Amino acid sequence: MGADQLGIAIVGGGFMATVHSRAARAARARLVGVASSTPEKAATAADALGIATAYASLDALLDDDAVDVVHVTTPNALHAEQTIAALAAGKHVVCEKPLATTVADAERMVGAIGTNIATVPFVYxxxxxxxxxxxxxxxxxxxxxxxxxxxxxxxxxxxxxxxxxxxxxxxxxxxxxxxxxxxxxxxxxxxxxxxxxxxxxxxxxxxxxxxxxxxxxxxxxxxxxxxxxxxxxxxxxxxxxxxxxxxxxxxxxxxxxxxxxxxxxxxxxxxxxxxxxxxxxxxxxxxxxxxxxxxxxxxxxGHPQGYQDAFNAFVADTYAAIGGDTPDGxxxxxxxxxxxxxxxxxxxxxxxxxxxxxxxxxxx
Missing domain, CATH: 3.30.360.10 (Dihydrodipicolinate Reductase; domain 2)
Structure with missing residues (x-):
């Protein structure tokens, strides 16, 4: 599946959600929707990010067959349960770092991957x-x-x-x-x-x-x-x-x-x-x-590159891996x-x- 066919949803609506959304757009993926801690915050985030759908809950996001990849940009303590739920729903996942707040939770997340692609943005x-x-x-x-x-x-x-x-x-x-x-x-x-x-x-x-x-x-x-x-x-x-x-x-x-x-x-x-x-x-x-x-x-x-360019490259390589490639690093x-x-x-x-x-x- 090419990146332009991937449906992307974001969980969270802060600064990192903005960075992830820019990278997804640069990779020519489709931004499908966003979920946050409340429906009202999801609506605010959707408006700010220029995304059409604001999901009432994470469950609603995961129930949407148009979503292929979930970007998790919420506070650290929420990563494990949200990511494991997304993987169980058959979604590929990009989860912000730190991956989890405990080794045990991070191990559970790794164990839940199955055949999905799951990446973490060590973008430097x-x-x-x-x-x-x-x-x-x-x-x-x-x-x-x-x-x-x-x-x-x-x-x-x-x-x-x-x-x-x-x-x-x-x-x-x-x-x-x-x-x-x-x-x-x-x-x-x-x-x-x-x-x-x-x-x-x-x-x-x-x-x-x-x-x-x-x-x-x-x-x-x-x-x-x-x-x-x-x-x-x-x-x-x-x-x-x-x-x-x-x-x-x-x-x-x-x-x-x-x-x-x-x-x-x-x-x-x-x-x-x-x-x-x-x-x-x-x-x-x-x-x-x-x-x-x-x-x-x-x-x-002579034309400077920076942080967003690095983030864009990370997301592009993630989507390429979903498509079957094996990007180095x-x-x-x-x-x-x-x-x-x-x-x-x-x-x-x-x-x-x-x-x-x-x-x-x-x-x-």
Missing amino acids: RFHPMVREARARFRDGTAGTVLSIHGSYLQDWLLGADDDNWRVDTDQGGRSRAFADIGSHLVDLVEFVSGDRVARVATTKKTVFADRAAHHGITTEDAVAVVLETVSGAIGTLLVSQVAPGRKNRLHLEIAGSAESVAFDQEHPETLWVGRRGGSLLIPRDADQLHDDAARLCVVPA LPQFADGLRAVRVTDAVIDAAESGSWIEIEKGSRS
């Missing part, structure tokens, strides 16, 4: 220069992984008056900053390096226990992680939603034995490649990139489960004050 994988960084480790150009340094910094929760449902454990889960954005960072670490995080030691901080509408907050505003990988590489990660001036600064630098690569999501048009004998800045120019990076260049060099529910397991280990390590093993690795 779809920046061409991320694919270029990955290609350099995959073909041996960068050598073996020695060390990793990364951060994901935002400032949208900087003040005590800043508030959001994500600070509430009942809606967002036991982790906030790491589950929300640190999951992207770890996914990129493993995706680019081809290595996996084996164990972590962490510390976390809640700057504001009380915000405008929430009190007794326990979810973290910031978390620092020391890690070791399966191959024996070491690294550090810093994740914060209280970093003044940083809007969405995801930065990753991986040192290989032959060269380092560094990617900055706020400046995604270049990849820094560091060498002992001289460094270079590679532009997003399809003629200079590995094939997997070049295929994601949707406009000529498509993040599926197994990757979402992996991120939930790493998040659990990060929070467990902070709370226990000890290293937490995720999987067996070498000790150097």
Whole structure:
């Protein structure tokens, strides 16, 4: 089935619903309808997104044979039940990250997939220069992984008056900053390096226990992680939603034995490649990139691409997979489960004050 024949429905009506709807339109799919927490909110979302049908409930959405794919963009605690219901109804699913608030729920979601396609939007994988960084480790150009340094910094929760449902454990889960954005960072670490995080030691901080509408907050505003990988590489990660001036600064630098690569999501048009004998800045120019990076260049060099372009590419690859293709690097529910397991280990390590093993690795 071609993307132009797929019927798409969205559950949820916030910012991410808007991003998903744009990506679905870019892939030439048909936006059929939207459901939200109430019929009134569904109607508001349908009007805002330019979608004809506002479903009175999730059940009504799932009963509609015109819907082939369900995009779940609701608060984290709702993902598991909504996704499992959609899969049981025979729908393909795109579920926002974090996939679930517990490992057990994420495992149930993976177990419910059957023959459906189920993906999770780790969309930073779809920046061409991320694919270029990955290609350099995959073909041996960068050598073996020695060390990793990364951060994901935002400032949208900087003040005590800043508030959001994500600070509430009942809606967002036991982790906030790491589950929300640190999951992207770890996914990129493993995706680019081809290595996996084996164990972590962490510390976390809640700057504001009380915000405008929430009190007794326990979810973290910031978390620092020391890690070791399966191959024996070491690294550090810093994740914060209280970093003044940083809007969405995801930065990753991986040192290989032959060269380092560094990617900055706020400046995604270049990849820094560091060498002992001289460094270079590679532009997003399809003629200079590995094939997997070049295929994601949707406009000529010198015309900037960004976050929505990456999201569009992710959704297009999801729909291609539904049509029978096997796009390389498509993040599926197994990757979402992996991120939930790493998040659990990060929070467990902070709370226990000890290293937490995720999987067996070498000790150097």
